[in-house]
Amino acid sequence: MTMADGTDDQRALESDAANLPVIDVSPLLGTDAQARKAVADALGRAASESGFFYIKGHGIPQEQVDALFAASKAFHAMPRRYKMRYWCGFTTHHRGYVPFEENGSSFPKTINFNDAFDLSFDAPATHPDHVAGWRMTGPNVWPDLPGWRETVAGYYDAVFALGLKLLDALAAALDVDPALLRRHITFPTSQLRLLRYVENDMPMNKDMVGIAAHSDFECFTILLQGGPGLQVMNAEDYWIEAPPLPGCFIVNIGDIFETWSGGRFKSTQHRVVNTGRERYSMPLFFGLDYDSVVEPLEPFRTPDVLQKYPPIKAGDHLMRMSVSAFRYMHDAWKKGEIELDFEIPEDNPFRRPAKVISDAAE
Numbered sequence: 001m002t003m004a005d006g007t008d009d010q011r012a013l014e015s016d017a018a019n020l021p022v023i024d025v026s027p028l029l030g031t032d033a034q035a036r037k038a039v040a041d042a043l044g045r046a047a048s049e050s051g052f053f054y055i056k057g058h059g060i061p062q063e064q065v066d067a068l069f070a071a072s073k074a075f076h077a078m079p080r081r082y083k084m085r086y087w088c089g090f091t092t093h094h095r096g097y098v099p100f101e102e103n104g105s106s107f108p109k110t111i112n113f114n115d116a117f118d119l120s121f122d123a124p125a126t127h128p129d130h131v132a133g134w135r136m137t138g139p140n141v142w143p144d145l146p147g148w149r150e151t152v153a154g155y156y157d158a159v160f161a162l163g164l165k166l167l168d169a170l171a172a173a174l175d176v177d178p179a180l181l182r183r184h185i186t187f188p189t190s191q192l193r194l195l196r197y198v199e200n201d202m203p204m205n206k207d208m209v210g211i212a213a214h215s216d217f218e219c220f221t222i223l224l225q226g227g228p229g230l231q232v233m234n235a236e237d238y239w240i241e242a243p244p245l246p247g248c249f250i251v252n253i254g255d256i257f258e259t260w261s262g263g264r265f266k267s268t269q270h271r272v273v274n275t276g277r278e279r280y281s282m283p284l285f286f287g288l289d290y291d292s293v294v295e296p297l298e299p300f301r302t303p304d305v306l307q308k309y310p311p312i313k314a315g316d317h318l319m320r321m322s323v324s325a326f327r328y329m330h331d332a333w334k335k336g337e338i339e340l341d342f343e344i345p346e347d348n349p350f351r352r353p354a355k356v357i358s359d360a361a362e
Contacts, residue, residue: 020232020242020250021046026057028165037172044173044265049235051253051266054245055166060158062247068155069226071148072194072280075117078143086141088118089328093130093138094191095119100198102327112212114272117143117194119152121160123187129290129315134338136189136318137290156192156284159222163190163286166251167219174261176297181260184292189318190218190285197229197272197279213271215350216254217318218287223250226280232270237355242270255317255350256288259309262300267350290315320344 023042027035046053075083086096095118103112119140123130130138142149164185168178223230230242232252242250258267272281288294295311323329323344332338 020050020052020054020234020240022054022056022245022248024057025055025166025169026059028169029057029059036169040169040172043166043169047170047173047253047257047261047265049266050232051268052232052234052242052270053251054248055251056245056248058162058249060155060162064155064158065224067151068194068224068282069280071145071151072117072196072282074145074148075143075194076115076196076280078145083115086117086143088326091138091141092133093120093136094322094326094329095138096141098326103325113200114195114197116196118191119156120191121188122153127187129187134319134332135290136191136315136322137187152192152194155282159192159284160190160286163220163222163284166222167286170220170257170265174264174297174299176299180297184288184314186289188289189287189315191287192282192284195281195283197275197277197281199278200276213269213351213354215267215269215348216252216283216285217256217321217348218254218285218314219256220254220286221252222284222286223252224282225250227275227277229272229275229279230270230281231273233268233352233354235266237352239271239354254285255348256294256314258350259294259312260297260300262296262302262305262309264300269351269354287318288314290318316340316342321348 021042023039023046025039025043027039030036043053080099083097084099088094088096088098088102090096098116098118100113100115103114103116120136122140123137125139127137129135164182167181167185171178171181225244228241228243230250231239232242234240244250252270253265253267255267257265272279290313292314293311294314294317296305296309319340320342323333323338323340329338333340333344
C-alpha cells in the first residue's frame with residue numbers, strides 16, 4: 001500500500017513524464033544583456049514550477065568533471081582505517097569523512113546507504129564562527145592522496161563561481177538587485193559532498209534508501225550524478241525520475257531561496273532510491289555566511305508571507321537540520337556538548353508531502 005506522502009515505496013513517474021527543463025546557461029558567461037535576461041527568465045520559471053532543472057553550457061570542462069569523479073573514487077576505494085583518519089567527528093565544523101553509520105534522517109534512523117567526504121568554503125581557523133565552535137565554518141581537511149587536494153579544490157572553485165552566476169540570474173528573475181544577495185557571501189557554508197552510494201542487497205523500501213526524502217537547506221544545489229537513482233517532486237508534487245544527462249548539472253532550489261522569494265521559488269523534495277548498485281554523486285550546496293539573517297525580500301513581504309516565513313539565521317537552519325542528519329552531532333547535542341539556542345524540529349518545516357503515484361495514472 002502506498003501512503004499519501006509517498007514514502008512507503010520508491011515508485012516514480014518515468015523520465016518522459018518528468019518535463020524537467022534543460023536550460024542553456026552559457027549566456028551567463030557572456031556580455032549580451034538580452035540573452036542573459038532570457039536565461040534569468042527561464043531559470044525563474046523553472047524555480048517557480050518544480051524547483052528542479054538541468055543546466056548545460058555551464059563552462060566547467062568535462063575533463064574537470066571526470067577528474068573529480070576519479071578523485072572521489074580514489075578516496076572511497078581506500079581502506080576504512082585510512083578514511084577514518086579523516087572522520088568528520090574529529091572537527092568542530094563538519095569537515096572530512098562521513099561513514100555509512102553516521103547518515104540518517106531520524107533517530108532511530110532511516111538507513112541511508114551512502115558514505116561521503118565533506119568539505120566547504122575554506123575559512124581560516126581564526127574566523128569567529130570557527131572559534132565559536134560547532135559552527136559550519138572553518139578550514140578544510142585534506143586526504144594525503146597525491147594531487148587530490150588540487151583536483152577537488154579546483155572543482156570547488158569552478159562550481160562555486162558558477163553558483164555566483166546562478167545567484168545573480170535568480171535574483172534578476174525576482175527583479176531584485178543581486179548585490180542584496182551577494183552581501184551575504186564572504187565565508188559561506190557552501191558544502192561540497194563527495195558521495196558514494198554503497199553496493200548492497202537490501203530491499204528497496206521506505207527504511208532502506210540511498211538518501212531519504214528531503215529539501216536542501218541552502219540557496220540551491222548544483223549536482224553532478226554518475227548514475228540513475230535520483231527522484232524529485234515535480235510541479236504537481238508527484239515523484240519523478242531525474243536521470244543524469246550528458247554534459248548537464250541538475251540544479252534544485254533550497255530553503256533559503258524559497259524564503260527570500262516568499263514562496264515563489266520552490267524548495268523541492270528529492271530522494272535517492274536504493275538501487276543496490278554503487279553510485280557516485282557530488283552536490284555543491286550553495287549557502288550563505290552562517291550569521292546571515294534570511295527573510296522574505298522587500299517585494300514579497302505581505303502579512304501572510306511574513307507569517308509563513310519568519311526570519312531565520314542561515315547557519316542555524318543548517319545546524320538544526322544537520323544535528324538531525326548526522327549521528328555524531330546528534331549524540332553530542334544530546335550529551336550537551338553542542339549547545340544550541342534554538343529548537344531541533346522533528347522534520348524540516350519546508351518539507352511538503354508527495355502525492356500517490358497511482359493517482360497520477362487515473
